[in-house]
Amino acid sequence: MTRATLTDVLTPALAQGYAVAGVVCLGWEDARAYTRAAELEGLPIILQAGPGARAHMPISVWGAMFGELAESVSVPVVSHLDHGTSLEDCAAAIAAGFSSVMFDGSALPLSQNIARTAEIAEMAHAAGVSCEGEIGYVGYADGAKSRGTDPEEAARFAQETGIDAMAISIGNVHLQQEKHQGLDRNRLAAIEALCDIPLVIHGGSGVPVRERQDLARMSKICKFNIGTELRMGFGAALSHVMSEQPAEFDRIKILGQTEEALVALTRPILRALKP
Numbered sequence: 001m002t003r004a005t006l007t008d009v010l011t012p013a014l015a016q017g018y019a020v021a022g023v024v025c026l027g028w029e030d031a032r033a034y035t036r037a038a039e040l041e042g043l044p045i046i047l048q049a050g051p052g053a054r055a056h057m058p059i060s061v062w063g064a065m066f067g068e069l070a071e072s073v074s075v076p077v078v079s080h081l082d083h084g085t086s087l088e089d090c091a092a093a094i095a096a097g098f099s100s101v102m103f104d105g106s107a108l109p110l111s112q113n114i115a116r117t118a119e120i121a122e123m124a125h126a127a128g129v130s131c132e133g134e135i136g137y138v139g140y141a142d143g144a145k146s147r148g149t150d151p152e153e154a155a156r157f158a159q160e161t162g163i164d165a166m167a168i169s170i171g172n173v174h175l176q177q178e179k180h181q182g183l184d185r186n187r188l189a190a191i192e193a194l195c196d197i198p199l200v201i202h203g204g205s206g207v208p209v210r211e212r213q214d215l216a217r218m219s220k221i222c223k224f225n226i227g228t229e230l231r232m233g234f235g236a237a238l239s240h241v242m243s244e245q246p247a248e249f250d251r252i253k254i255l256g257q258t259e260e261a262l263v264a265l266t267r268p269i270l271r272a273l274k275p
Helices: 006-016 028-043 051-056 058-073 087-095 112-127 152-160 185-194 209-218 226-245 252-258 259-271
Strands: 018-025 043-048 077-084 100-103 132-133 166-168 199-201 221-226
Touching: 006 077, 006 132, 006 221, 018 166, 018 226, 018 259, 028 043, 028 058, 028 221, 028 226, 043 058, 051 058, 051 152, 051 185, 051 259, 058 077, 058 087, 077 087, 087 100, 087 185, 100 112, 112 132, 112 152, 152 166, 209 221, 209 252, 221 226, 226 252
Parallel strands: 018 043, 018 221, 043 077, 077 100, 100 132, 132 166, 166 199, 199 221
Antiparallel strands: none
């Protein structure tokens, strides 16, 4: 199937009560494993290139790789720029063939975040590309603290920017290795009462699986970003290969042996979010 946009996969998710996983990719092997898992489950998937991935490999390579993977399967595949921090980041992703971009202006004052996000959303839509924005601030497990999303600011942000999906901060945290106590349902309900846009949870690895299931079915959260959980699984698979074959030095052989384990890990993560 050709590439899908974020709108293509999140609009039916919002209408029918399910969510789609946005998986953080770091290379060919993990991106291919995630795509294979989606094909085996018959579910859409969002392949994401974040700042770390883009520092490791040029955006043009990511765009070509995601496009190749999208064409190799029958399910919808979104090529998504995660945490773009400038118009230039997002323009480069669009030029590279991405079907969706996220502009993260969450550290900016509200008025600046709205203005810059709106400009990027307009640029993206003119190219047939979706746009995700963030209001509030999602912190990091060992770094900056979160700032919860204000529901009234979220309503203004969604209306004035014209974005297709909105990332919110309701207790979710990036790079969390352990599942935490859960999200702020009261804040979520207040946001949902004022907004009709698909909502996004960054730091989905820290949200208990049962809670992800419940929220996928019962809330307007239509996209969970999953990164740390999958990276930990890849690391474990790689460690196992190296311990079993300490003399092996061929990179392709080593990384190739992690793929089946990563497919097996990814399938239930995707399945938990389906209708």
